[in-house]
Amino acid sequence: MAPANFMTGVAELMVLRLVKDREMYGYEIVAAIREETGAVVRAGEGVIYPVLHGLEKDGALAASRKTVNGRSRIYYRLTPKGLRRLDGLAQDWTALAGAVDTVLKGRRHAPAL
Amino acid sequence: MAPANFMTGVAELMVLRLVKDREMYGYEIVAAIREETGAVVRAGEGVIYPVLHGLEKDGALAASRKTVNGRSRIYYRLTPKGLRRLDGLAQDWTALAGAVDTVLKGRRHAPAL
DNA sequence: TCCCTATACCTCGAGCATCTAGGTATCGTA
DNA sequence: TACGATACCTAGATGCTCGAGGTATAGGGA
Numbered sequence: 001m002a003p004a005n006f007m008t009g010v011a012e013l014m015v016l017r018l019v020k021d022r023e024m025y026g027y028e029i030v031a032a033i034r035e036e037t038g039a040v041v042r043a044g045e046g047v048i049y050p051v052l053h054g055l056e057k058d059g060a061l062a063a064s065r066k067t068v069n070g071r072s073r074i075y076y077r078l079t080p081k082g083l084r085r086l087d088g089l090a091q092d093w094t095a096l097a098g099a100v101d102t103v104l105k106g107r108r109h110a111p112a113l
Numbered sequence: 114m115a116p117a118n119f120m121t122g123v124a125e126l127m128v129l130r131l132v133k134d135r136e137m138y139g140y141e142i143v144a145a146i147r148e149e150t151g152a153v154v155r156a157g158e159g160v161i162y163p164v165l166h167g168l169e170k171d172g173a174l175a176a177s178r179k180t181v182n183g184r185s186r187i188y189y190r191l192t193p194k195g196l197r198r199l200d201g202l203a204q205d206w207t208a209l210a211g212a213v214d215t216v217l218k219g220r221r222h223a224p225a226l
Numbered sequence: 227t228c229c230c231t232a233t234a235c236c237t238c239g240a241g242c243a244t245c246t247a248g249g250t251a252t253c254g255t256a
Numbered sequence: 257t258a259c260g261a262t263a264c265c266t267a268g269a270t271g272c273t274c275g276a277g278g279t280a281t282a283g284g285g286a
Contacts, residue, residue: 006209008121008243008272014216021219027263037212046245049265070253071262090217096119097210099150103127104203106134121243121272140234159274162236183282184233 011043012051013093016078016086019061025073026052052076060085124156125164126206129191129199132174138186139165165189173198 014033018024024032030048033041055061060082063074078086127146131137137145143161146154168174173195176187191199 006122006206009119010209010213011244013213017216017219025263026265033216036216040208040212044245045263045265046247047243050243053265069262072252073263093119093213093217095153096123097213099153100123100126100206100210103130103146103149104206106130124273138234139236155274157274158234158236159238159276160272163272166236182233185281186234 009089009093010041011047012055013086013089014041014043015048015051015055016060016082016089019076020078020083020086023064023075023077025075027073055082055085122202123154123206124160125168126199126202127154127156128161128164128168129173129195129202132189133191133196133199136177136188136190138188140186168195168198171198 011033015029018029018032026045026049029052030043030045033043033048052061052063056063056076058081059079061076062079063076065072065074067073124146128142131142131145139158139162142165143156143158146156146161165174165176169176169189171194173192174189175192176189178185178187180186
């Protein structure tokens with residue numbers, strides 16, 4: 001049996017969070033996720049590019065092409081809609097993480113705040 | 114765009130964790146997940162039964178049919194193999210949760226190139 | 227008795243996100 | 257000029273979830 005992923009939705013959440021701080025381009029995002037998570041999350045280009053396109057199509061990201069050092073890059077920045085989406089996903093994630101933690105630790109009677 | 118799931122693999126992890134404490138049957142597990150997570154995780158029967166069958170086929174769970182109060186139930190218990198799988202998944206989950214948290218909180222922010 | 231709900235099992239098909247594995251092109255360096 | 261790094265992209269297969277159904281029994285109420 002293959003190792004379960006747990007990855008669903010995480011890629012999108014991370015993309016939104018990363019571009020919140022500053023404009024970033026796809027290749028850079030892939031590297032940032034690999035480095036900042038200590039390679040725990042390995043979301044390759046095959047994952048990130050479709051996510052970026054989907055988010056842009058949905059109006060959560062805005063893209064602008066720029067040439068830097070002779071290299072053509074597509075920078076993405078967060079739109080207000082994207083910010084709302086990020087907030088929602090972050091909340092969902094926090095709730096899930098708390099729920100999983102509760103079950104993992106087996107506290108049956110502790111009120112969850 | 115629909116709300117992202119984040120659910121992949123979580124159902125399996127929770128099933129393994131729940132039956133670690135005591136034998137449980139499918140219908141009971143569905144209710145337990147709903148209640149213990151405050152309905153944050155809504156893994157219905159359509160999710161849990163296939164997971165149970167898969168884990169049993171894989172040797173992670175052992176099943177035994179019992180009749181209680183005139184009702185036929187299939188109880189599952191954790192095997193040594195299932196325990197190893199639980200430990201592995203729990204570790205994976207913890208690592209992922211930590212990684213996501215790191216990115217969400219935006220620590221370690223390197224200067225732009 | 228009949229019917230409805232709760233219990234308890236199960237499966238199918240649609241949908242969607244991931245993952246692998248490719249492809250293209252440019253730049254700097256050896 | 258050959259190569260690796262940069263930077264973009266897509267197609268197909270896989271795998272998991274999810275909803276909607278189906279079967280059957282027990283118990284209670286009208």
